[in-house]
Amino acid sequence: FSRIPFKIGQPKKQIVPKTVERDFEREYGKLQQLEDQTKKLQKDMKKSTDADVAMSKSAVRISSNLLSNPLCEQDPNFLAMVTALDTAMKRMDSFNQEKVNQIQKTVIEPLKKFSSVFPSLNMAVKRREQTLQDYKRLQSKVEKYEEKEKTGPILAKLHQAREELRPVKEDFEAKNKQLLEEMPKFYSSRIDYFEPSFESLIRAQVVYYTEMHKIFGDLTGQIDEPGLTDEQREKENEAKLSELRALSIVADD
Amino acid sequence: MAQSRPDEFPAEETPGAECPIYEEMMHFGRAQQNQRLAVEELIKTEASYVHTIELCVLDIRAHLRQKQLPDIDLEGLFSNIDDILQVSKRFLKGLEATESQGPEQLLLISALFQEFKEEMESVYNVYCASYEQALVLVESHRKDPRLQQEIVETLNTTVSHTGASDLSFFLVMPVQRVTKYPLLLQKILENTPASDKAYFALQSAASMMLEMNTNINEYKRRKEVATKYNKVEQLTLRERLGRLNKHSIAKKTTRLSRFFMHEAGIVPKTEDKEFDYLEEKFQSLASCAAELKENIATYLDNLQVFLLSKPHECELEMEEGAAQQYRRLAGMLHRTIFPEFRRRLDQLVYQPLCSLSETLKGPQQLIRKRLDKLLDYEEIEEKKSETGNMTYDEEATMNTYLAINALLLSELPTFNHVAVQWLKQILYSLVALQRDLAKQMLQEAEIELAQLPHSHIPMPTFWKMVKDTLSQSTAQLNSFCQKFEKVTPSPMIQPLSPAEERRVLSLVSKHGPEKLYQVTSNISGSKDLDLTLQRGQIVALLHGVDTKGNTNRWLVDAGGHRGYVQAGKLQPYHLVQSQKPRMQMLVPDTGAERRRHSYTLPEGPSPQVFIAPPAFQVVAGYAFTARSPQEVSLQAGQPVTVLEPHDKKGSKEWSLVEVNGQRGYVPSSYLMMVPTQESGSWSLPAWSLPTQQT
Numbered sequence: 001f002s003r004i005p006f007k008i009g010q011p012k013k014q015i016v017p018k019t020v021e022r023d024f025e026r027e028y029g030k031l032q033q034l035e036d037q038t039k040k041l042q043k044d045m046k047k048s049t050d051a052d053v054a055m056s057k058s059a060v061r062i063s064s065n066l067l068s069n070p071l072c073e074q075d076p077n078f079l080a081m082v083t084a085l086d087t088a089m090k091r092m093d094s095f096n097q098e099k100v101n102q103i104q105k106t107v108i109e110p111l112k113k114f115s116s117v118f119p120s121l122n123m124a125v126k127r128r129e130q131t132l133q134d135y136k137r138l139q140s141k142v143e144k145y146e147e148k149e150k151t152g153p154i155l156a157k158l159h160q161a162r163e164e165l166r167p168v169k170e171d172f173e174a175k176n177k178q179l180l181e182e183m184p185k186f187y188s189s190r191i192d193y194f195e196p197s198f199e200s201l202i203r204a205q206v207v208y209y210t211e212m213h214k215i216f217g218d219l220t221g222q223i224d225e226p227g228l229t230d231e232q233r234e235k236e237n238e239a240k241l242s243e244l245r246a247l248s249i250v251a252d253d
Numbered sequence: 254m255a256q257s258r259p260d261e262f263p264a265e266e267t268p269g270a271e272c273p274i275y276e277e278m279m280h281f282g283r284a285q286q287n288q289r290l291a292v293e294e295l296i297k298t299e300a301s302y303v304h305t306i307e308l309c310v311l312d313i314r315a316h317l318r319q320k321q322l323p324d325i326d327l328e329g330l331f332s333n334i335d336d337i338l339q340v341s342k343r344f345l346k347g348l349e350a351t352e353s354q355g356p357e358q359l360l361l362i363s364a365l366f367q368e369f370k371e372e373m374e375s376v377y378n379v380y381c382a383s384y385e386q387a388l389v390l391v392e393s394h395r396k397d398p399r400l401q402q403e404i405v406e407t408l409n410t411t412v413s414h415t416g417a418s419d420l421s422f423f424l425v426m427p428v429q430r431v432t433k434y435p436l437l438l439q440k441i442l443e444n445t446p447a448s449d450k451a452y453f454a455l456q457s458a459a460s461m462m463l464e465m466n467t468n469i470n471e472y473k474r475r476k477e478v479a480t481k482y483n484k485v486e487q488l489t490l491r492e493r494l495g496r497l498n499k500h501s502i503a504k505k506t507t508r509l510s511r512f513f514m515h516e517a518g519i520v521p522k523t524e525d526k527e528f529d530y531l532e533e534k535f536q537s538l539a540s541c542a543a544e545l546k547e548n549i550a551t552y553l554d555n556l557q558v559f560l561l562s563k564p565h566e567c568e569l570e571m572e573e574g575a576a577q578q579y580r581r582l583a584g585m586l587h588r589t590i591f592p593e594f595r596r597r598l599d600q601l602v603y604q605p606l607c608s609l610s611e612t613l614k615g616p617q618q619l620i621r622k623r624l625d626k627l628l629d630y631e632e633i634e635e636k637k638s639e640t641g642n643m644t645y646d647e648e649a650t651m652n653t654y655l656a657i658n659a660l661l662l663s664e665l666p667t668f669n670h671v672a673v674q675w676l677k678q679i680l681y682s683l684v685a686l687q688r689d690l691a692k693q694m695l696q697e698a699e700i701e702l703a704q705l706p707h708s709h710i711p712m713p714t715f716w717k718m719v720k721d722t723l724s725q726s727t728a729q730l731n732s733f734c735q736k737f738e739k740v741t742p743s744p745m746i747q748p749l750s751p752a753e754e755r756r757v758l759s760l761v762s763k764h765g766p767e768k769l770y771q772v773t774s775n776i777s778g779s780k781d782l783d784l785t786l787q788r789g790q791i792v793a794l795l796h797g798v799d800t801k802g803n804t805n806r807w808l809v810d811a812g813g814h815r816g817y818v819q820a821g822k823l824q825p826y827h828l829v830q831s832q833k834p835r836m837q838m839l840v841p842d843t844g845a846e847r848r849r850h851s852y853t854l855p856e857g858p859s860p861q862v863f864i865a866p867p868a869f870q871v872v873a874g875y876a877f878t879a880r881s882p883q884e885v886s887l888q889a890g891q892p893v894t895v896l897e898p899h900d901k902k903g904s905k906e907w908s909l910v911e912v913n914g915q916r917g918y919v920p921s922s923y924l925m926m927v928p929t930q931e932s933g934s935w936s937l938p939a940w941s942l943p944t945q946q947t
Contacts, residue, residue, distance in 0.1 A: 069544070117733050155889050194576065200716075201575075203712070212688075228685070240605075248483075251614060
């Protein structure tokens with residue numbers, strides 16, 4: 001088991017200036033925030049695209065179920081309309097899949113890659129922290145000897161202590177400097193890094209909705225009365241309902 | 254009309270053959286009078302009828318309404334008497350207008366009946382069909398003493414001159430009146446010669462009125478049958494069981510056996526191609542509507558889930574550029590465009606589908622009942638053909654089947670047609686909604702697109718550009734990664750104690766030098782098989798994965814015990830070269846001590862190999878003055894290099910050291926050995942030569 005010969009104390013002198021510590025914490029804090037947000041964005045984006053695919057699939061199911069109903073055999077007019085609707089839904093589904101694939105490539109994958117830097121960063125910060133602790137301990141030790149009466153043995157120990165301290169201090173300062181330089185660079189790299197992803201998101205939607213507008217616009221032209229307002233549609237629905245309710249075979253409640 | 258001289262011809266006496274014309278004239282005269290009387294009766298009774306109805310409507314009902322009695326059902330009692338009044342008033346006006354028309358009157362009356370037939374039929378249909386129910390209401394109101402009191406009071410106040418003490422006195426009038434029309438016309442017709450120009454018209458009017466009454470009765474019967482059977486009864490199990498009795502069980506058993514006989518082909522099914530066709534169409538329609546409703550519901554659920562994830566709300570602190578544009582676009586989608594789409598979808602597609610589904614229930618139930626009654630019908634038919642007669646109940650059952658069948662045959666075509674049209678309408682709305690959604694999204698997306706830098710670049714080029722950019726970015730990320738990884742790890746400075754060294758060497762011999770790892774920070778094991786290790790300890794890797802497949806939990810040999818540790822707390826450890834020769838010198842001897850003093854390990858960072866730099870330093874503990882040329886002086890704290898820890902004679906009391914470039918002997922006890930760097934919690938005691946300790 002370890003024998004700790006000295007009491008581990010805190011150095012009297014503030015070895016890391018407050019401003020440096022504050023700067024470090026600020027920069028690291030921003031990066032920790034960024035890490036959380038990129039992870040969240042990745043998760044949400046995945047959920048969103050999954051839900052998008054589910055919606056599209058259920059739209060296709062609407063039309064393909066209609067197509068397999070016997071009404072289609074009995075009513076050629078119905079069949080024509082349902083076939084056109086089914087074609088439209090299936091085409092839209094394939095465009096949707098394309099859109100989702102693009103998002104996977106241009107948004108989700110890059111997010112993953114960006115996130116993969118954080119473990120290395122966090123490890124580096126931890127190592128710095130460890131070194132800082134070592135540094136503080138050794139500093140404390142040196143100070144302790146400095147306070148004592150300067151006898152031979154004491155001087156020898158002081159010398160040793162100083163010798164131990166030096167490389168650790170250098171190590172810490174190197175780590176600190178390196179991180180203070182690299183962290184802000186990494187943080188600001190996000191802007192250029194993610195710009196293409198967001199552009200892609202928008203362009204993919206434009207492509208998709210352009211197709212959707214064309215396909216359903218054409219379909220409406222084929223089958224519907226163009227230009228009906230919502231109120232008119234509602235009135236039509238109510239009219240049909242009244243017509244049916246007027247029949248004796250329809251129960252009224 | 255010929256005047257008869259009273260003294261010449263008695264009224265009863267019919268003259269002989271010498272006065273046939275007179276006879277005819279008399280007869281004709283009487284007929285004509287009767288005809289006129291009949292016409293007058295028609296008009297007068299109509300006027301009195303209208304007057305009474307008006308009384309009913311305006312006075313009695315208004316009076317009752319004013320009382321605001323909560324228990325009275327005015328709608329149920331009076332039904333559509335307003336409509337009847339309207340039609341009858343106009344009819345009366347028409348009738349009264351014919352009075353001045355002289356010879357044309359009969360024609361005009363016939364024409365009037367023809368004109369009003371349809372309207373009358375539709376208003377009387379409704380009234381007569383609900384009349385039974387009205388009577389039931391009158392009865393139930395009568396049973397409520399307070400209500401009855403109020404009603405009687407109203408009657409006394411408003412229509413005391415009629416002496417009526419009951420509402421039904423008035424309520425029955427339309428029912429009676431409508432049956433009178435054919436009779437009244439018939440009376441006129443009786444007194445009209447066939448040669449009259451109006452005869453034909455009158456006849457057709459009379460038969461039309463008869464037909465109207467038949468229709469009204471048929472309508473009433475169908476309505477009764479429909480209302481009786483078109484509701485799905487929500488009976489509890491207890492209620493169902495309560496309904497079982499000998500009769501009902503027998504009935505159902507008979508039906509069931511007949512049904513099986515049908516299915517087995519033992520008994521021919523009554524084929525009704527027309528009905529089967531209608532039913533098939535109905536069932537397709539019903540299944541289509543049900544499926545569509547379910548699918549739309551699923552779609553709406555998925556839409557809901559989609560709106561729950563909001564990637565655009567993540568805050569990457571990117572104030573400008575495409576991120577903001579994306580945020581705006583996605584925000585519009587989530588807050589406005591898609592919720593609007595969902596609302597319209599619900600209102601114009603889903604709700605109508607729900608209503609349509611509701612209307613399907615009545616016909617479905619009636620179709621089921623029809624089949625039940627058909628089985629009964631066939632049973633009775635069989636029995637009738639055998640025995641030649643049937644009971645009153647049996648006849649009623651047969652009539653029920655016929656009524657249901659007729660009802661379905663007459664109304665299903667309309668139902669099917671209207672319902673299919675409705676379905677189509679709903680689907681058109683669905684398509685229009687999708688188009689509108691696309692239009693709105695496209696509009697917003699294009700606004701954002703216009704602000705993007707590369708908006709003019711065609712798509713294939715754009716994707717290639719993005720791909721290239723991203724691969725460059727990946728390279729940059731890798732460089733960041735490397736930079737962070739190169740942030741030098743804390744050098745692990747402790748040299749190994751002899752025990753530790755032995756352990757390490759045994760690990761090496763068991764597992765090989767490449768399996769060594771050093772603990773970078775203290776590990777405290779939490780689970781059963783976890784090890785607790787100190788920073789700096791050396792272990793050998795056994796498995797890079799635990800029993801559950803977790804690659805972050807490694808099985809290691811700590812030279813004595815084995816267990817799991819977190820992989821993140823280990824870093825590869827390389828035995829340094831100079832230790833190797835020591836393996837040969839494990840024979841414990843004084844030489845080992847010497848080795849421990851002088852580590853000349855290469856220093857320098859290198860990511861993989863962790864070499865312990867000079868771990869121990871010998872320093873002069875005390876000052877010493879050299880007293881002979883073989884000795885050398887020391888200052889306290891001065892670092893020295895021990896060349897030999899003994900003198901020429903082998904005595905340990907003196908050590909040959911080099912200091913300040915000079916060599917010489919110094920007392921061994923004056924020398925101290927200290928670790929050159931911090932040893933952490935795994936600290937070695939500061940060693941000094943021989944036994945001196947501080």
